[in-house]
Amino acid sequence: MDKTVNQKAWFLVLPVFLVVAFSAVLPLMTVVNYSMQDTFGNNQFFWNGVGWFKELLDPSTDLGGRFLASLGRNLFFSLVILAIEVPLGIVVALSMPRQGWTVAACLVILALPLLIPWNVVGTIWQIFGRPDIGLLGYVLNAAGIDYNYVSNDIDAWVTVIVMDVWHWTSLVALLCYAGLKSIPEAYYQAAQIDGASRWAVFKAIQLPKMNRVLLIAVLLRFMDSFMIYTEPFVVTGGGPGNSTTFVSIELVKIALGQFDLGKAAALSLVYNLIILIVCWIFYTVMTNAGAERKVQAESEPAVEPKPSVVLKPVAALKPKEGVA
Amino acid sequence: MHSIPGRRLIMGLFLIFLLLPIYWLVNMSFKTNAEIVSTMTLWPHTPTLQHYKRIFTDESWYSGYINSLEYVVLNTIISISVALPAAYAFSRYRFLGDKHLFFWLLSNRMAPAAVYALPFFNLYSAIGLFDTPWAVALAHCIFNVPLAVWILEGFVSGVPREIDETAFLDGYSFPRFFIKILVPLIASGIGVAAFFCFMFSWVELLLARTLTSVSAKPIAAIMTRTVSASGMDWGLLAAAGVLTIIPGALVIWFVRNYIASGFALGRV
Numbered sequence: 001m002d003k004t005v006n007q008k009a010w011f012l013v014l015p016v017f018l019v020v021a022f023s024a025v026l027p028l029m030t031v032v033n034y035s036m037q038d039t040f041g042n043n044q045f046f047w048n049g050v051g052w053f054k055e056l057l058d059p060s061t062d063l064g065g066r067f068l069a070s071l072g073r074n075l076f077f078s079l080v081i082l083a084i085e086v087p088l089g090i091v092v093a094l095s096m097p098r099q100g101w102t103v104a105a106c107l108v109i110l111a112l113p114l115l116i117p118w119n120v121v122g123t124i125w126q127i128f129g130r131p132d133i134g135l136l137g138y139v140l141n142a143a144g145i146d147y148n149y150v151s152n153d154i155d156a157w158v159t160v161i162v163m164d165v166w167h168w169t170s171l172v173a174l175l176c177y178a179g180l181k182s183i184p185e186a187y188y189q190a191a192q193i194d195g196a197s198r199w200a201v202f203k204a205i206q207l208p209k210m211n212r213v214l215l216i217a218v219l220l221r222f223m224d225s226f227m228i229y230t231e232p233f234v235v236t237g238g239g240p241g242n243s244t245t246f247v248s249i250e251l252v253k254i255a256l257g258q259f260d261l262g263k264a265a266a267l268s269l270v271y272n273l274i275i276l277i278v279c280w281i282f283y284t285v286m287t288n289a290g291a292e293r294k295v296q297a298e299s300e301p302a303v304e305p306k307p308s309v310v311l312k313p314v315a316a317l318k319p320k321e322g323v324a
Numbered sequence: 325m326h327s328i329p330g331r332r333l334i335m336g337l338f339l340i341f342l343l344l345p346i347y348w349l350v351n352m353s354f355k356t357n358a359e360i361v362s363t364m365t366l367w368p369h370t371p372t373l374q375h376y377k378r379i380f381t382d383e384s385w386y387s388g389y390i391n392s393l394e395y396v397v398l399n400t401i402i403s404i405s406v407a408l409p410a411a412y413a414f415s416r417y418r419f420l421g422d423k424h425l426f427f428w429l430l431s432n433r434m435a436p437a438a439v440y441a442l443p444f445f446n447l448y449s450a451i452g453l454f455d456t457p458w459a460v461a462l463a464h465c466i467f468n469v470p471l472a473v474w475i476l477e478g479f480v481s482g483v484p485r486e487i488d489e490t491a492f493l494d495g496y497s498f499p500r501f502f503i504k505i506l507v508p509l510i511a512s513g514i515g516v517a518a519f520f521c522f523m524f525s526w527v528e529l530l531l532a533r534t535l536t537s538v539s540a541k542p543i544a545a546i547m548t549r550t551v552s553a554s555g556m557d558w559g560l561l562a563a564a565g566v567l568t569i570i571p572g573a574l575v576i577w578f579v580r581n582y583i584a585s586g587f588a589l590g591r592v
Contacts, residue, residue: 003416003417003418004416004417004418005417005418005419006416006417006418006419007419007420008419009413009416009417009418009419009422010413010419010420012409012410012412012413013409013410013413013414013419013425015405015406015409015410016406016407016409016410016429016469016473017425019402019406019462019465019469020428020429020432020465020466020469020470022462023440023444023462023463023465023466024432024435024440024466026443026447027440027443027444027446027447028443030443030446030447031439031442031443088338091328091334092334092335092338094328094331095328095331095332095334095335095338096331096335097331097332097335104577104580106335106339107580107581107583108576108577108580109339109342109343110339110342111576111579111580111583112342112343112346112569112572112573112576113342113346114583114587115523115527115569115572115573115576116346116527116568116569116572117526117527117529117544117568117569118527118528118529119529119544119547119548120349120544120547120565120568120569123349123547123561123562123565124345124346124348124349124565125345127348127349127352127558127561127562128344128345128348128349132361133352133360133361133364133558134348135344135348135364135366136345138364166341166342166345169338170342171584171587174583174584174587175584175587175588177584178584178585198328198329213584213588216588217588220587220588223434226436227434227436227437227438229436229437229438229529229530230529230530234548247436247438248436248437248438248530249438251436251438251439252438252441252530255438255441255442256441256442256445256534261442264442265442268438268439268442271436271438271439272435272436272439275431275434275435275436276431278434279427279430279431279434280427280431282430282434283427283430283431286589
């Protein structure tokens with residue numbers, strides 16, 4: 001941490017500051033402004049104070065009911081996909097081949113869903129899941145399972161969740177893989193000499209080493225799934241009924257569908273506040289981990305010895321062990 | 325010791341799970357609509373290129389790709405060029421409010437697009453940029469500029485400070501040092517940051533759709549319009565989808581080792 005203090009650095013940051021301020025602060029100000037007013041069209045605005053916020057948090061009103069219901073659905077959705085994607089991602093990361101061309105091939109295929117436009121992810125699952133033309137829907141129905149995501153709530157939910165697992169598990173897997181790769185070979189050899197079981201290696205070496213990336217993965221996935229809009233919008237359109245209407249979909253309905261500026265703005269602010277809190281946790285984790293890493297690197301400069309140096313004595317040990 | 329028993333099977337099954345829906349999309353794009361609707365076939369029995377031909381010859385379709393590319397490229401250029409000096413400043417200096425600024429940037433990267441859809445609509449209508457590529461390019465800066473700053477900061481921090489000092493001792497002015505020495509040194513970082521700006525702008529739908537109506541309509545919005553129309557043209561939709569995957573698929577090989585790091589804002 002030997003950065004020099006230099007206030008002139010602000011000149012270097014200024015362009016970023018201006019660009020982001022233009023596209024973040026300015027619009028946010030209008031949102032704050034709207035959230036305190038009511039409009040009856042014709043660009044006539046009336047002061048409403050905190051009325052919208054009160055309504056928003058009161059489940060007996062229309063606005064509050066819709067907001068809290070979509071919030072509940074969204075939180076449930078986030079929890080379910082985290083509960084599936086995190087363990088699955090770890091398993092996939094542990095299943096990565098060790099060397100050769102297969103590593104690159106697996107990485108490329110894993111990364112593929114991450115780079116597909118979100119609306120096309122929706123389209124892919126729409127086409128894949130339809131009972132009449134989709135492979136998945138057709139096979140399920142042929143197997144005697146009555147599956148139709150357009151009309152059945154549970155099927156719609158399952159489709160949206162499987163779609164998210166398909167779309168994002170790779171990210172968790174790739175992050176975990178990056179964490180696993182940073183474990184020095186010597187750790188495994190030490191474990192082998194100690195006769196540690198497969199499970200013990202995972203618990204004592206791999207999991208602690210993946211701690212940081214896992215935390216990043218969980219927070220990233222939570223935030224992104226909490227803001228999900230495009231994929232369910234394309235596949236289910238928030239339906240059937242309101243069963244897959246998440247917060248973003250509800251917000252866009254109110255803002256751009258009904259042009260209810262005051263309600264939408266109040267909802268936006270509360271929504272943004274939740275994200276901001278999670279984001280702050282994320283930031284603290286990131287910067288703490290960064291500082292930790294630096295301290296570690298400074299205090300033990302030789303923490304990662306050259307593999308060849310360590311390998312030789314262990315390789316020499318092995319036959320002896322066998323004899324003994 | 326490293327991996328788990330049955331790893332080949334697990335990996336194989338997972339990769340099939342990932343590839344099957346994509347295969348189905350590609351499969352559909354080569355089928356005639358009659359074949360799609362009437363029978364369930366695992367591969368196109370009467371393969372056709374009619375959907376691709378339609379997209380490449382019908383202006384209302386191919387203009388969507390051009391519009392998308394226009395704002396994506398604009399956005400990438402803006403994001404990288406403003407982020408570079410800032411990344412250097414964050415990496416080398418301490419200044420008033422630097423940590424708050426860094427957090428503020430991150431919080432914008434994470435802000436839900438739905439919150440900004442309506443105010444952006446008002447803002448860009450008011451300044452006369454609505455339905456131009458500039459509106460979408462500037463709107464996407466809200467998440468791409470912070471992303472670029474965070475990623476580039478990591479790469480700049482990897483350049484030893486001695487290089488700066490030597491350059492300044494040799495009489496390099498700051499702009500000259502920046503262009504002649506720093507930029508070539510972090511060229512791969514700039515490539516990675518540019519790739520992610522491109523990608524995140526390319527995959528975004530909500531803002532791009534809200535800020536355009538006719539002349540700058542992106543391909544993603546054109547696709548959703550087709551979905552809602554009665555009597556869906558599934559083959560055409562599938563072909564359009566396949567074409568949007570191509571930019572990502574083309575560069576995927578070169579960035580395969582950076583994917584995780586890019587999504588984690590260069591912090592892994």
